[in-house]
Amino acid sequence: HVTCVTVDIDNDLLVRCLVERRERLQQMKNILPREGREMNENYLAKTAAYIEYNRSFIDRCKSIIFHPFGMFYDLPALYKRFVVVTAQIRGLAQQEYKATNVFITFETEKAQRRVLKALSIGRWAIMTKQKNKLESDKHLFRKHTLLSVKEPQEPSTIRWQDLNSTLEQVLKRKFITFPMTLSCVVLLGSIIFHMSNQNVNPILVTFVISIFNALFPSIAEALTTFEFHSSASHRETSLFFKIALFRWLNTAVFIQFFTPFTRTLSSDDNGLI
Numbered sequence: 587h588v589t590c591v592t593v594d595i596d597n598d599l600l601v602r603c604l605v606e607r608r609e610r611l612q613q614m615k616n617i618l619p620r621e622g623r624e625m626n627e628n629y630l631a632k633t634a635a636y637i638e639y640n641r642s643f644i645d646r647c648k649s650i651i652f653h654p655f656g657m658f659y660d661l662p663a664l665y666k667r668f669v670v671v672t673a674q675i676r677g678l679a680q681q682e683y684k685a686t687n688v689f690i691t692f693e694t695e696k697a698q699r700r701v702l703k704a705l706s707i708g709r710w711a712i713m714t715k716q717k718n719k720l721e722s723d724k725h726l727f728r729k730h731t732l733l734s735v736k737e738p739q740e741p742s743t744i745r746w747q748d749l750n751s752t753l754e755q756v757l758k759r760k761f762i763t764f765p766m767t768l769s770c771v772v773l774l775g776s777i778i779f780h781m782s783n784q785n786v787n788p789i790l791v792t793f794v795i796s797i798f799n800a801l802f803p804s805i806a807e808a809l810t811t812f813e814f815h816s817s818a819s820h821r822e823t824s825l826f827f828k829i830a831l832f833r834w835l836n837t838a839v840f841i842q843f844f845t846p847f848t849r850t851l852s853s854d855d856n857g858l859i
Contacts, residue, residue, distance in 0.1 A: 587697035594687035594749060600678040601747040603671050610668040617661050630665050638662035686750045689738060698737075705735040743818040751814035763809040767828050770805060771835050774798050778840050795836055802832050 614630060637660065641649070645660065652658040659667070692698040707719040712734050717726065727733050738744070774795075781791050806828040815821035 587693050589691040589693050591691075592689040593685050594689065594746070595683040596686045596750045597678070597681075597683045598747055598750045600675065600681075600683075603674045603678060605747055607668060607671045607675060610664050610671065613659070614661060614664050614668070617664070630668075634662040634665035689741075702735065702737060705733060707732070709734070739817040739819065745815055745817055745821065748814045749816050751816065756814045759813045763813055763828075766809055767806070767832065770798075770802060771832055774832075774836055775840050795840075799833055799836060802836075803829055806832070 611625070615625065618625075618633070641662075648658055649660070649663065653663050690701075692701070704721060705725055707716070711719045712732050715732060717723075717732060720726065720732075723729065777794060778791060781794070806825055809828065810821060810825045813821075813824060815824065
């Protein structure tokens with residue numbers, strides 16, 4: 587009843603390098619003129635060297651300030667990154683990798699359910715090696731190893747470049763991005779608090795809130811890209827949480843927290859009634 591078997595190996599870094607190489611190559615294609623465009627390495631190296639040699643003062647400043655952060659790449663910066671990633675791929679392709687996940691596709695859902703029922707015993711039972719949870723010793727891998735069996739995400743939602751990320755790696759990235767999200771919230775709260783103390787026109791305050799609401803999704807997207815997510819659904823959940831938290835605090839909490847209660851009941855221009 588098995589249609590195909592896909593074996594995943596611990597080569598996430600290689601996959602990420604291959605993805606980045608393709609992205610950099612496509613970005614260079616978009617920069618170069620369409621007519622007479624050649625994408626061989628000699629042409630790219632010659633064109634990148636010519637543009638770098640003839641950079642204007644403003645372009646040199648942009649390269650010094652923004653390129654170390656991966657922002658506003660021009661053709662020379664893209665080509666340099668392309669060369670580095672290509673060298674990494676050549677080295678990583680020669681390494682040996684261990685198998686980490688096995689995806690099995692069944693002909694029918696009935697067969698899938700039968701296998702899941704027979705082999706799924708729970709994470710705690712696997713961690714404590716409770717082999718007696720299985721109905722038969724035949725369900726052990728090579729007659730002595732318990733397998734962690736579960737229904738996977740849809741194939742189109744799996745992020746292969748992050749599939750083998752460890753819990754430690756995931757938490758490290760989240761411990762960086764979550765404080766940065768809170769920093770954006772604190773920054774906006776400080777601005778609203780200062781404007782409230784200065785008796786700024788409420789219309790201007792709402793205008794500032796709207797600007798931050800419009801800008802923050804781009805920041806949240808960049809922060810979420812920095813994280814490791816094994817599937818697209820996990821990534822979208824993390825992105826939604828950041829945006830929802832920011833906008834909820836921005837539009838609901840801050841206004842109530844920084845606006846005196848007596849002002850909400852007054853009938854003058856500063857009141858809400």
